[in-house]
Amino acid sequence: MCDWPIEEEGRTWYGLKNDKIVVFLTYAEIPVQKSLQFVKHVDAGAVVYFGGTTRETFEGREVVHLEYEAHIKMALKTLRNIATNITSSSHSKIHRIVICHRLGVVPKKEESVLVALSSTHREEGWRAAEGALEDIKKSAEIWKKEQYLQGHSWKGDKVK
Amino acid sequence: MCDWPIEEEGRTWYGLKNDKIVVFLTYAEIPVQKSLQFVKHVDAGAVVYFGGTTRETFEGREVVHLEYEAHIKMALKTLRNIATNITSSSHSKIHRIVICHRLGVVPKKEESVLVALSSTHREEGWRAAEGALEDIKKSAEIWKKEQYLQGHSWKGDKVK
Structure with a gap:
């Protein structure tokens, strides 16, 4: 178990990693299967997963690649707060959560x-996962560069 | 590609299997990773996944195991209709979908x-996945047996 402050492991930075929460930024491929295995829990009747994937086109223009940059320490703290709020509420039935954002170039698909995350019942799982995602888009100090065939544009991840 | 009518492959029955939709019932472990790989699409910015998992307790009673039975032909047709409706709507931006229900005993977790499923944008993905799940719970001809330490109860999967 490692905790804040951040610990560099190759090119993966953990904001939090304990028996309920894993939050990290990485330049490597996001380990989807491992994340789903982690969140499973004997008290959970539901596992909800969202993956944001790179599309081939954006507003009609062909995307060559997407690239993400972050203020690593600030972004990890923000993601950590989002995960902690979700699991620590006294009303929460969210058992385990993983939040991860990739940095650098992310190939198509x-x-x-x-x-x-896992939850006792499905309703609270849907709400928590969608809420977490919107919070990440809105608050995390992560920026996206869309590299088109001609030109590119930078934007906060908060923009869809 | 195999299509309706149902095709028995060992203990897996397909209601539909083409390049956009996979719907099946199985006595084997549900292939989560394979399903996620299948739904990924170059036009999709989102992948949404829901897994209903067996809990250790239900209303305070210890569950020894859950067991599912179906009217296989009817249930496949129902699941097929749910998947087809979601992807064939002219407004739909759902690119690919997998719906699967396991039969027999399902161990904890x-x-x-x-x-x-995969969708162009995240909002339509969340709505479609949650809607599909509710339709399955409400309509599919699948029944759940909860085996407790003492006694058991049968119920339609529509009951949470």
Whole structure:
């Protein structure tokens, strides 16, 4: 178990890693299967997963690749707060959560962001996962560069 | 590619299997990773997954195991209709979908039901996945037996 402050492991930075929560940024491919295995819990009747994947086109223009940059320390703290709020509420029936954002170039069809969690019932799982994702888009200090065949544009990940 | 009518492959029955939709019932473990790989699409910015997993307790009673039975032909047709409706709507931006329900005994932490899909944007993905799951619970001809330490109860899967 490692905890804040961040610990560099190759090119993966953990904001939090304990028996309920894993939050990290990485330049490597996001480990979807491992994340789903982690969140499973004997008290959970539901596992909800969201993966944001790179599309071939954006507003009619062909995307060559997407690239993400972050203020690593600030972004990890933000993601950590989102995960902690979700699991620590006294009303929460969210048992385990993984939040991960990839940095650098993310090839087509691969995940740039992952939210995976388990909940006692399905309703609270849907709400928590969608809420976490919106919070990430809105708050995390992560920026996206869309490289087109001609030109590119930078934007906060908060923009869809 | 195999299509309706149902085709028996060992203990897996397909209601539909083409390049956009996979719907099946199985006595084997649900292939989560394979389902997620299948739904990924170059036009999709989102992958949404839901897995219904067996809990250790239900209403305070210890569950020894859950067991599912179906009217296989009817249930496949129902699941097929749910998947087809979601992908064939002219407004739909759902690119690929997998719906699967497991039959027989489902051990703790394993999936009894899976919905996985990809969508252009995240909002339509969340709505479609949750809608599909509710339709499955409400309509599919699948029944759940909860085996407790003492006694058991049967119920339609539509009951949470």
